[in-house]
Amino acid sequence: MADYSMHTVQNNNPIGKIALRWGLYVMLGIFAVFYLMPFFVMLTTSLKSLDEIRTGDLISLPREVTLDAWRTAWSGACTGIQCEGMRPYFWNSMLIAIPGVAISTLLGALNGYVVSQWKFRGANIIFSLMLFGCFIPFQVVLLPMARVLGMMGIAGTIPGLIFVHVIYGLGFTTLFFRNYYVSIPSELTKAAKVDGAGFFRIFWSIFLPLSIPIIVVTVIWQFTQIWNDFLFGVSFSQAGTQPVTVALNNIVNSTTGVKEYNVDMAAAIIAALPTLLVYVVAGKYFVRGLTAGSVKG
Amino acid sequence: MFKWLEENTPKLVLAPSFIAVMVFVYGFIAWTAWVSLTRSRLLPKYEIDGFIQYDRLFASPRWDTAFGNLFIFGILFIVIAMILGLLLAILLDQNIRTEGALRTIYLYPMALSMIVTGTAWKWILNPGLGLEATVRGWGFENFTFDWLVNPDMAIYTIVIAAIWQSSGFVMALFLAGLRSVDGEIIKAAQVDGIPTWRVYTAIIIPSMAPIFLSAFIVLSHLAIKSFDLVIALTGGGPGYATDLPATYMYAMAFSRGDIGQAASSAMIMMMVVFTIVVPYLYSELRSKDG
Amino acid sequence: MSKILEINNLFKSYGPVEILKDINVSIDQGDFLVLVGPSGCGKSTLLNCIAGLEPITSGNLSIGGQDMTTVSPKDRDIAMVFQSYALYPTMTVAKNITFGMKVRGVDQATQDEKLAYVAQQLQIEPLLKRKPGQLSGGQRQRVAMGRALVRDPKLFLFDEPLSNLDAKLRVEMRTELKALHQRLGASMVYVTHDQIEAMTLATKIVVMKGGIIQQIGTPAEIYNRPANLFVADFMGSPAMNLIPAKAVKNGKGTAIQIERNGNTPIVLSDTKNLDLPEDVILGVRPEDISDASLRANNETQEADCVIEIVEPAGADTFAVMELGGKHVTARLHSETSAKAGETQRLAFDLGKVSYFAPDTGKRLN
Numbered sequence: 013m014a015d016y017s018m019h020t021v022q023n024n025n026p027i028g029k030i031a032l033r034w035g036l037y038v039m040l041g042i043f044a045v046f047y048l049m050p051f052f053v054m055l056t057t058s059l060k061s062l063d064e065i066r067t068g069d070l071i072s073l074p075r076e077v078t079l080d081a082w083r084t085a086w087s088g089a090c091t092g093i094q095c096e097g098m099r100p101y102f103w104n105s106m107l108i109a110i111p112g113v114a115i116s117t118l119l120g121a122l123n124g125y126v127v128s129q130w131k132f133r134g135a136n137i138i139f140s141l142m143l144f145g146c147f148i149p150f151q152v153v154l155l156p157m158a159r160v161l162g163m164m165g166i167a168g169t170i171p172g173l174i175f176v177h178v179i180y181g182l183g184f185t186t187l188f189f190r191n192y193y194v195s196i197p198s199e200l201t202k203a204a205k206v207d208g209a210g211f212f213r214i215f216w217s218i219f220l221p222l223s224i225p226i227i228v229v230t231v232i233w234q235f236t237q238i239w240n241d242f243l244f245g246v247s248f249s250q251a252g253t254q255p256v257t258v259a260l261n262n263i264v265n266s267t268t269g270v271k272e273y274n275v276d277m278a279a280a281i282i283a284a285l286p287t288l289l290v291y292v293v294a295g296k297y298f299v300r301g302l303t304a305g306s307v308k309g
Numbered sequence: 310m311f312k313w314l315e316e317n318t319p320k321l322v323l324a325p326s327f328i329a330v331m332v333f334v335y336g337f338i339a340w341t342a343w344v345s346l347t348r349s350r351l352l353p354k355y356e357i358d359g360f361i362q363y364d365r366l367f368a369s370p371r372w373d374t375a376f377g378n379l380f381i382f383g384i385l386f387i388v389i390a391m392i393l394g395l396l397l398a399i400l401l402d403q404n405i406r407t408e409g410a411l412r413t414i415y416l417y418p419m420a421l422s423m424i425v426t427g428t429a430w431k432w433i434l435n436p437g438l439g440l441e442a443t444v445r446g447w448g449f450e451n452f453t454f455d456w457l458v459n460p461d462m463a464i465y466t467i468v469i470a471a472i473w474q475s476s477g478f479v480m481a482l483f484l485a486g487l488r489s490v491d492g493e494i495i496k497a498a499q500v501d502g503i504p505t506w507r508v509y510t511a512i513i514i515p516s517m518a519p520i521f522l523s524a525f526i527v528l529s530h531l532a533i534k535s536f537d538l539v540i541a542l543t544g545g546g547p548g549y550a551t552d553l554p555a556t557y558m559y560a561m562a563f564s565r566g567d568i569g570q571a572a573s574s575a576m577i578m579m580m581v582v583f584t585i586v587v588p589y590l591y592s593e594l595r596s597k598d599g
Numbered sequence: 600m601s602k603i604l605e606i607n608n609l610f611k612s613y614g615p616v617e618i619l620k621d622i623n624v625s626i627d628q629g630d631f632l633v634l635v636g637p638s639g640c641g642k643s644t645l646l647n648c649i650a651g652l653e654p655i656t657s658g659n660l661s662i663g664g665q666d667m668t669t670v671s672p673k674d675r676d677i678a679m680v681f682q683s684y685a686l687y688p689t690m691t692v693a694k695n696i697t698f699g700m701k702v703r704g705v706d707q708a709t710q711d712e713k714l715a716y717v718a719q720q721l722q723i724e725p726l727l728k729r730k731p732g733q734l735s736g737g738q739r740q741r742v743a744m745g746r747a748l749v750r751d752p753k754l755f756l757f758d759e760p761l762s763n764l765d766a767k768l769r770v771e772m773r774t775e776l777k778a779l780h781q782r783l784g785a786s787m788v789y790v791t792h793d794q795i796e797a798m799t800l801a802t803k804i805v806v807m808k809g810g811i812i813q814q815i816g817t818p819a820e821i822y823n824r825p826a827n828l829f830v831a832d833f834m835g836s837p838a839m840n841l842i843p844a845k846a847v848k849n850g851k852g853t854a855i856q857i858e859r860n861g862n863t864p865i866v867l868s869d870t871k872n873l874d875l876p877e878d879v880i881l882g883v884r885p886e887d888i889s890d891a892s893l894r895a896n897n898e899t900q901e902a903d904c905v906i907e908i909v910e911p912a913g914a915d916t917f918a919v920m921e922l923g924g925k926h927v928t929a930r931l932h933s934e935t936s937a938k939a940g941e942t943q944r945l946a947f948d949l950g951k952v953s954y955f956a957p958d959t960g961k962r963l964n
Contacts, residue, residue: 207699
């Protein structure tokens with residue numbers, strides 16, 4: 013990718029040039045405010061007391077910072093009848109996301125390795141069929157999946173949700189690894205075969221050590237997908253196994269008692285924290301996953 | 310035996326995933342398609358009975374609203390997110406010193422769950438204590454911004470939140486596209502004395518046609534699948550003013566116990582996705598093979 | 600003596616497309632076989648078939664006297680050097696070279712010993728701890744060779760190993776490869792599209808086109824007695840002149856007439872009493888057309904020709920003229936008096952010419 017940037021209009025008038033430059037930065041600043049504002053509001057609201065919130069100034073900083081709302085959100089807020097806060101659901105999401113990410117990434121790596129380096133007749137068709145699976149609206153599989161999970165005896169359980177996330181994550185993980193491995197010359201596999209290595213040995217000794225960047229991209233992508241999922245979570249969980257997004261929605265929409273906006277906002281930030289953290293720490297890979305997931309091929 | 314195993318390892322490795330996709334994607338689509346042609350209600354029935362569910366669907370005013378909303382929401386969301394994303398990309402492409410930080414700020418909403426986005430905007434847009442009350446507090450006593458509870462306007466709050474969430478992503482796509490345009494062409498244009506804005510309109514933007522297509526596909530896909538955001542922001546209300554096909558399908562499947570309606574509305578969603586995605590995927594895969 | 604490599608009636612097709620047709624080749628211990636041809640001629644596919652990386656559609660193949668037709672690459676006792684070198688990017692040079700032994704469970708002491716020997720042979724000791732990404736093209740090439748050498752196989756396979764090097768390095772490595780072959784006495788199969796590489800390295804050349812073997816022979820046989828027009832044109836640089844001519848029998852032998860644009864035909868007489876059809880294509884190497892005053896033997900025939908272009912090339916000077924409607928190149932001495940636009944008396948060495956049938960392209964003499 014050519015690394016160049018457009019320069020602004022070659023203007024002979026230095027005052028006009030400076031004005032243009034200022035205008036540019038002001039516009040960029042306004043947009044930055046637009047994107048930051050909701051998070052700022054969430055954060056300040058979560059640190060205010062309910063009394064202060066009722067005075068009705070969204071933008072103001074808290075007069076008195078209190079972490080009460082955070083404590084309640086974490087361990088006391090009610091989702092319907094239970095009042096355990098976000099904590100158990102946060103861990104549910106972890107229990108779903110970690111194995112879900114690990115299994116779908118590993119399978120995606122193996123699948124991508126096969127369809128890029130061990131092509132056999134029909135491999136391309138299989139890959140196309142899997143790729144297409146990325147695009148279906150999941151509503152079309154909700155009903156039969158609910159029945160099949162029931163038949164398998166894992167309806168409403170965490171293993172059931174892991175299973176669903178692995179199945180519908182496979183298309184993307186396979187795509188990521190396939191596109192990465194396709195650029196590795198097939199001579200590498202040939203050389204290793206002549207050296208006496210087999211399918212798994214070549215994967216383990218040669219391809220996996222090469223795959224760190226794409227593993228990071230895939231893990232981040234899958235983690236974000238699974239953590240942020242709501243549709244599968246709300247459809248296939250029951251009280252006690254719900255993921256964090258479902259719990260958040262329940263807390264916010266729970267009709268019992270006083271509406272505690274500060275608790276809602278604290279709970280929302282708690283639900284957002286892991287993916288935000290991943291984004292801040294590994295933003296480069298996050299963006300790569302997004303663009304790789306959209307520019308297909 | 311050992312030799313057979315050695316030769317067929319790749320196929321054996323791919324087999325479980327392939328079978329899973331065949332069953333859980335294609336098999337399930339077939340199941341849903343089948344059930345959408347039956348009189349299923351609370352429990353699925355398997356006797357084909359024509360297009361009765363589709364007749365019911367198209368006669369339902371709620372579906373009418375949901376389907377219409379899909380187009381209002383989809384078109385506004387896609388068009389505005391594309392324009393905003395392109396604008397941000399072009400602005401950021403002017404040798405901005407703080408580009409890295411700004412990019413991070415514009416893109417972070419993409420890392421959030423739609424439920425979080427919905428929760429945040431629901432709070433901001435609520436008339437009682439949110440933006441409306443704040444602006445009134447500044448002395449503008451007649452300021453009104455009650456879209457969230459106004460059945461005619463509520464769908465636009467979903468558009469706003471969705472754009473907030475996704476336009477940074479469109480920016481990232483376009484920025485990558487801008488940066489991949491051949492630098493020499495642009496240098497040549499600058500040497501020829503062509504003004505910057507003409508360079509963009511005449512050279513750079515037309516050469517990014519594939520990126521527009523990608524962005525369109527991804528955004529339309531997001532629009533059709535939008536479910537979480539509606540649930541968190543409006544819950545489909547007021548009434549069912551902000552229902553989308555995705556929420557309609559969910560309501561039929563899990564709260565109303567009307568499997569036939571759920572299946573037929575899911576199939577309509579599927580077909581909308583098909584008409585957009587299939588030509589795209591087909592051309593992409595073909596061009597890769599060729 | 601048993602053949603180190605023997606290929607009988609080998610066919611290879613991808614679906615309905617036949618890539619290799621009826622390949623029969625064999626080599627002895629110590630041979631350096633070069634498969635040469637234009638791109639798409641099937642030479643690399645044939646090499647992959649020998650390696651076992653591509654299955655054979657029909658026919659059989661044995662290495663070291665054992666049938667290897669369906670044996671997997673790792674059990675064929677071969678080593679291979681690839682065009683892109685195919686070094687394992689995450690392993691050091693040392694690990695790259697010993698990977699094959701490690702996979703095969705060779706003990707560490709033997710690995711170290713062989714590594715040291717090969718590193719010394721190829722003078723890559725200082726590189727052993729580096730990763731491939733830190734090496735130059737020539738160094739990578741050496742490491743790739745080291746990985747093959749360390750295995751000490753029955754048969755070495757090379758897939759255009761020099762084509763990614765720059766011109767100067769390519770010549771150096773070519774010489775080194777030849778020296779290595781002579782020192783080791785190993786058997787090698789080498790694929791290239793570069794006919795000079797083929798001529799300089801091979802003890803035996805297979806010229807291929809369209810999946811069919813055109814000719815098998817020593818470099819001298821291929822060069823001096825090309826089997827058909829394709830081989831004549833492909834091997835040698837500048838290429839052999841292929842001039843349409845008429846053969847007319849007379850009492851003493853055969854008169855070879857070559858038409859000239861706006862001039863009287865050249866008539867050369869062949870004394871070998873060949874049985875030629877009337878229409879022939881005369882194949883003359885540029886070095887077999889020389890200054891009449893400088894080189895002559897009893898089979899040379901002289902004629903006056905109008906020189907169109909003179910290209911001095913250091914040791915030689917090439918002169919281009921028009922004969923039989925073709926541009927014909929003569930390789931003259933650098934001190935030739937030939938000048939563009941002037942007539943020069945040239946000697947044609949009929950003892951070394953080839954005759955081809957215009958319709959089939961086959962050699963006639």
